[in-house]
Amino acid sequence: NAGVTQTPKFRILKIGQSMTLQCTQDMNHNYMYWYRQDPGMGLKLIYYSVGAGITDKGEVPNGYNVSRSTTEDFPLRLELAAPSQTSVYFCASRDPGPGETQYFGPGTRLLVL
Amino acid sequence: GEDVEQSLFLSVREGDSSVINCTYTDSSSTYLYWYKQEPGAGLQLLTYIFSNMDMKQDQRLTVLLNKKDKHLSLRIADTQTGDSAIYFCAKWAHSGGSNYKLTFGKGTLLTVNP
Numbered sequence: 001n002a003g004v005t006q007t008p009k010f011r012i013l014k015i016g017q018s019m020t021l022q023c024t025q026d027m028n029h030n031y032m033y034w035y036r037q038d039p040g041m042g043l044k045l046i047y048y049s050v051g052a053g054i055t056d057k058g059e060v061p062n063g064y065n066v067s068r069s070t071t072e073d074f075p076l077r078l079e080l081a082a083p084s085q086t087s088v089y090f091c092a093s094r095d096p097g098p099g100e101t102q103y104f105g106p107g108t109r110l111l112v113l
Numbered sequence: 114g115e116d117v118e119q120s121l122f123l124s125v126r127e128g129d130s131s132v133i134n135c136t137y138t139d140s141s142s143t144y145l146y147w148y149k150q151e152p153g154a155g156l157q158l159l160t161y162i163f164s165n166m167d168m169k170q171d172q173r174l175t176v177l178l179n180k181k182d183k184h185l186s187l188r189i190a191d192t193q194t195g196d197s198a199i200y201f202c203a204k205w206a207h208s209g210g211s212n213y214k215l216t217f218g219k220g221t222l223l224t225v226n227p
Contacts, residue, residue: 033214040121042201042217043156058214090155100144100205102215104155 002026004105006091012111013081021076021108023091031094032074033102034058034066036087043090049074081112119202119218126226131189133221135202140164140183143205147176147187150199150220159187159200189223197225 007022025032030051035043035058045058049068063085065077078085091105116138125131137145142164148156162169162176162185169176175188189196199220206216 040219042117042219043215045214048214092156099161101146101158101161103158104148106155 004091004093004103006089006105006108008108009106010109010111012113013078014113015081015083017081018077018079019081019110021078021089021091021110023074023076023105024072025074025091025093025103026072027093027095027103028071029093029095029103030071031096032068033092033094034064034074034076035090035092036060037090037107038087046076046089078110083112086110086112117202117204117216117218119200119221121219122222122224124224124226125192127192127194129192131187131192131196131223131225133187133189133200133202133223135185135187135218137183137185137202137204137216139204139206140180141207143207145176145178145185146201146203146215147174148201148203148217150201152198156201192223192225194225194227197223199223 004025033048034046037043044060046064047066049055052071055066089108092102095101118136144161146161147159149159150156160171173190177186199222201220202218203215206214
């Protein structure tokens with residue numbers, strides 16, 4: 001199986017544009033997460049979902065929206081891009097088994113100019 | 114709230130052991146993790162330990178947990194240049210009695226010199 005996949009790998013946006021970052025997992029995990037990683041700052045949770053139809057805010061949700069219509073997909077929407085949203089975005093899903101491990105996608109690098 | 118702290122940099126010579134340290138504030142029972150991130154890549158799980166354990170060994174990796182001092186360490190034996198990466202310590206934060214998000218340290222950049 002492919003694990004967690006993300007598209008696109010890299011994107012440049014102009015201020016005020018919108019875009020959707022795609023995330024798909026094929027492990028049938030209920031829990032999924034969106035993080036952003038800024039240099040030297042570790043990872044911050046943007047939104048998470050405990051299953052299809054259920055989402056909740058994380059630490060830094062402002063400027064973002066999510067939806068979870070299926071178990072597999074968890075897209076992240078930026079409505080009005082701002083330079084402060086320049087970051088690397090990681091999607092993850094959580095294995096409910098021993099260790100409760102999170103598996104991460106390869107990331108989407110976003111530059112807002 | 115949960116806080117996870119790591120030193121930011123570590124430099125070692127090839128063949129030496131590396132020890133990366135992490136401290137945390139919340140003492141709730143849960144899993145603690147070490148992730149590795151190579152340049153331009155996502156986070157790769159290296160190992161994890163449950164908070165009722167003191168030590169876990171997995172090939173070249175040894176995790177030590179001191180619950181009293183809330184201190185977690187990752188030892189890499191015989192460090193190789195391919196081990197150069199950023200290493201993140203992470204721990205679950207709780208909400209409503211269940212794990213709801215991973216709290217990450219800021220990462221330790223390990224540089225291995227030939």
